[in-house]
Amino acid sequence: MVLVGYLTVRRKNYKRYLSKDSRPYAFELTLVKRRAKLRTMAGREDSPSKIIDKETAFQRIFALRKAIEYHNSRYYQKDAPEISDAEYDRLMKELQDLESRYPDDELALSPTRRVGAAPLSKFASFTHLEPMLSLANAFDAEGIRDFDSRVRRLAKIERVEYVTEPKLDGLAVNLIYENGRFRRGATRGDGAVGEDVSQNLKTIVSLPLKMNNGASLPVPELIEVRGEVYMEKEPFEKLNRRRAEEGEAPFANPRNAAAGSLRQLDPKITARRPLNIFFYGVGAAGNAAFADHWEILEALAAWGFTVNPLVRKVPDIDACIAYFEEIGSIRSGLAYDIDGVVLKVNSLEIQNILGSVSRSPRWALACKFPAEQAVTVIRDIIVQVGRSGTLTPVAVMEPVNVGGAVVSRATLHNEDEILKKDIRIGDTVLIQRAGDVIPEVISVLAGKRTGGEKEFRMPRACPECGSEVVRQANEAAHRCVNLSCPAQLKEHIRHFSSRGAMDIEGLGEKLSAQLFDAKLIADPADLYFLTKEQLLGLDRQAEKSAENLLNAIGRSRAPALDKFIFALGIRHVGERTARLLAEHFGNLDALRSADCEELTAISEIGPEIAQSILEFFAEAKNRTVLEKFQRAGLSPRALPPPVQAGLRGKSFVFTGSLESMGRNEARTVVESLGGIVHSSVTGKTSYVVAGSDPGLKLEKARKQNITVISEEEFLTMAGRPIHRLA
Ligand SMILES: [Zn+2]
Known part of the structure; x- marks a missing residue:
């Protein structure tokens, strides 16, 4: 692949970043600018060997962590480092030594722990406390004005103040901070459920592990912070050059590189990738109270989150259009890729009035640049x-x-x-x-x-199977008529195992084709009858990878109903339609026996989709495959009924520790659904949720005949069923 001239050479100085990337870890520094300030920050100059008592050690550990995070922020966020990399390394080394001898409760949030977590075999899923919405689009000034007219009409006001920001071409993430400490973080996923990439997020040095205290607004008990992980253009180019030298396929663009890096199972690899993050909003905000979006951004900045410096508060829509044009004109000179700008209604009160429609807020708009x-x-x-x-x-x-x-x-x-x-x-x-x-x-x-x-x-004949190619009267597409066309079947199996569908790890395009060509499988249901011996008979299949594949297939035996419906590959049934169907019918049999009338009664499902669903279930071949799934013991899990204030009037007491979330998070979940959380069991308690190592409250609940439920039952009740890994 030709890599020379891969990107237009930008005039900015990225030497710092470039040299850093060739080194083992992201926090190694290169700029030389000595200052003695460090010593005052890190406290005394005692060498570690001289420290004898525990208390002094802890004081020193505290000072070192503070100093290192300060220098991280000088370097990564303010672009103005104060110490050389040698000095920085020395601080890190000293801290590592001390921590190994005097581990403390704060160890997990130490700058030394940004890297070092063990590789995962798979990401756990993560349910956002508040869904991450997607934005409606506009492509020109006219579309932007239409948006503003609608906002003014619905909110019944003359002029709307907006906040404008560049729209980064990166990867949206959601982070949870409890009492100011980074707890977990996840990718956006489908907006409701993402992947828990906490270990990888921690390696991004511009991501604060602890929020700054002392901002005018106190650090909330629990807050969801939203940001965009991205890779700058020059480090991206450098990364691709290195990959080419090492014989690896280059990434198509910085966005893919950022996404691929964040979804690495080994955090050490993520740490080597020059990732960065801008923060742009909050989700569930716990007890934090804001008047408008601008205040949120100011609070985020004060708490230590990097906010894009190009963000502006503007008085009206004309200023938004001017901003759109201005950012468009400087776009190519920016250090990172953007694909437009985002407008948000500033007032949170008006945002509430406007609300959302089909998972897009009516108070925000993505204005996209021309292709x-x-x-x-x-x-x-x-x-x-x-x-x-x-x-x-x-x-x-x-x-x-x-x-x-x-x-x-x-x-x-x-x-x-x-x-x-x-x-x-x-x-x-x-x-x-x-x-x-x-x-x-x-x-x-x-x-x-x-x-x-x-x-x-x-061609008159299918290039894959040689069967006749036809074109239906009212269709633009040519189709291969052979229902057993290997290309179709292979593509079908690949779709079935793909991430949005059954998510069978390790079963990519190549392996599905290999299994198909070896006649081990002819349809997706055959996957569940594969044996280890069969797999070992294939080329390049080792014992370990065969086991992994069988485990991954096994794990997919109890898929969520919507994923399963999507995986079936019914024409016109994408992820969203599959979810609607799963929510409406609750199980596959009900969907199978639905008629056209019942299908089209669901909003968003028109006659074309309904027809396609009916045809799918009428087809004898598909029925055979569905029966085979049943024989294989595949049982899709029904989605819990959609809950809106579903816990209203119910009171909960938690005892023991929950596996999937902290207490504060659990409280937010209950409260968001209209319920209340109490700290002690009384006759009025509706449910006691027992986590692991429950305390005396459990006994008390049993004595008083109060319903005790498990964490899993609680999550199901709250409409957040756990997606447990095998
Ligand atoms: Zn064909």
């Missing part, structure tokens, strides 16, 4: 066969850099599209890429034609 374009040459047009048998023509192009990512393929959608644009093999074309989407060919530069270009025709 980026580039010119390249089409070398070939190939045809891919998808899960539903659709043949998709794909242009294979000279690799070209579009908006920071090297691309070599573009979708051509279907034959009509190719004819309409008159795209030929050998043509020079203008391509466009917006965000993460696969690039598109916009137009052919006909003036560059030499006469040697070749026209493309859709």
Whole structure:
């Protein structure tokens, strides 16, 4: 892969970052700027060997931690380091020595512990206390004005104050701080449930492990803080060069690099990646009270969270549009990728009035910049066969850099599209890429034609199985008619095991194809009948990896109903529709026996989707597969009924420690659903939730005949069923 000229060279000075990245850990420093301030911060100059009593050791440990976090912040957040890396290393070394001899309660939050957690085998799932919403989009000034008109109409006001910020092309995360201490953090996931990546987040040195006290607003007992993890452009380029040298595939863009790094099972690898984070908001805010969004940002900054310096408070929509244009004009000079700006109504009162619709707040808007374009040459047009048998023509192009990512393929959608644009093999074309989407060919530069270009025709036979290819009267797509087409089946199995579906770790595209080609599986249900002996018969399958795969398959035997419905690969049934169906029907049998009327009665499900669901369950082959799933002991878990203030009037007492959350978090969960938490058991207590090592309260509850429930039962009651790992 051509990496030279991978990115436009930015004029900023990133030497610091670049040299750091080649070293083992992210907190190693390189700039040399000595100052004696350190000594005053770290206290006395005693060498560790001289410290004899425990108390002195703890004082020294405390001072060192404070000093190191101070220097981290000088270096990573303020960009103004005060000590050399040698001095910094010395402090770290001393702290590590002392901590190994005098471990204390605060060890987990020590700067030495940002790295060092053991690799995981899989991420646990994490239910956000407050869902992470997605934003509605606008693409121009007109769309922005429409948004403002709607806001003014709904809120019945003349002029709206907004807060504007650049929209980073990174990865949204949600962090929980309890009493000012970082407790856990997760990726956004589907907005309701993400992946617990706490260990990896801790390696990001600009992420505070402890919130600053002494800001005008006290540190709340519990707060969810939202941020965007990203990678700057230059360190990204450097990382890719190193990967190329080491024979690893480069990342397509900084966003993918950041996402891949944050979703590393080994935190030591994450620590080596130059990740950074900006904070932009809060979720469940516990007892913190804010008047407007700007105040939230100010509080976050005072508590030690880095807020993007380009954030502005503006008086009206004209200023928003000016901001959108201004940021657009400086975009390429920024150290990081952005794909637009975000507007938020400043007043939280008005935000409340506006509310949300279908998981998007009506008080915020993502204004996207126009897509980026580039010119390249089409070398070939190939045809891919998808899960539903659709043949998709794909242009294979000279690799070209579009908006920071090297691309070599573009979708051509279907034959009509190719004819309409008159795209030929050998043509020079203008391509466009917006965000993460696969690039598109916009137009052919006909003036560059030499006469040697070749026209493309859709093949009459499926390139995978040779079966007939047909085109339905009212469809643009060509399809392979063979229901047993290996390309379709392979794609089907790959979809089934993918992350949004059954999430079978280790069963990627290659392995599913290998299993299929070896005739070990013909459909997804066959996965559950695989044996270790069969797997060991495959090429490059070792004992350990075979075991891991079987374990991963085993773990997927009790999937959430919505994931299972999505995994079935019913045409037009994406993740969201699958969730709606799961919520409505509660189990698979009810869905199977539903008729068109019942299906279309669900909002968002139209006749086309309903038809496709009916056809799926009517198909004999699918019925056979479903029976096989049953024989394999697969039992999808029903979703708990959606709860809205579902615990109203109920009082809870907790005893023992909970596995999935702290007490404060549990209190927030109960209160958000209208319930109350008491500290002691009385005759009025509705439930006693018993965690591990429950105390006397449990006995008392039993004596008074009060219902005792487990943590799991509590979570189900609260609509947050635990997704337990095997
Ligand atoms: Zn075929």
